Amino acid sequence: MIPALEMMLSASAVVDAVSLSGRPSLWTQCAAFLSCDLGGPYVCTGHGRTLLSDDMQEVRCVLATRLPHVLISVLYTLSRITYIEMLDGATFTSSSVVVEASLLPLLVSSLECESDEARHLALLALSHLACRAPVATLLAKDEDVLRIIYAIRRDSTWLALVQQAEDVLKLINEGGASGIFSYDGMPIHSSHD
Secondary structure (H helix, E strand, O other): OOHHHHHHHHHOOOOOOEOOOOOEOHHHHHHHHHOOOOOOOOOOOOOOOOOOHHHHHHHHHHHHHOOHHHHHHHHHHHHHHHHHHHHHOOOOHHHHHHHHOOOHHHHHHHHHOOOHHHHHHHHHHHHHHOOOHHHHHHHHOOHHHHHHHHHHHHHOOOHHHHHHHHHHHHHHHHHOOOOOOEEOOEEOOOOOO
8 A cells, every 4th residue: 555545544534535515525536646546636736537617717817827837737737638538539528618717818828928838738728629619710710819829830949839839720720610711811721731
């Protein structure tokens, strides 16, 4: 048995399976984490396999800080959860929650962070979200999104960031059939097409 789990079990004789909010209690989450349970919280953020509407206030507060080291944590979570949903063939619950909570503008504003890692994770999350036609359509209608992503594509010295920007633009173009196919005369699709 893992020493930290053994210490936690010996310190608390009562296992409280569910908190008052209906979510797993801290004790249950700690036990799942320490025993490497696949359904337990992840190291970086403590979020599971999906985002719920209950999580959105926390995500909104973190995105609003615009602090690179703080953004990296929530952007990692958003990109990981949306990626897991894509792999699982899920119904994209998290992307619906992100749109309904009006978090896309905050997610887009994180693309202007000075941290390449934060921009990388924001582009990952946007690429996963843009796989959904309604999200791609929303992004295609937002000139700030196009301006910021084109600036990353034009100015970044990190080749992976440039490629991600092109991938997001391509997804927006393919999924957001809104008639917006260029920004400042530049095609939205990837130059590698």
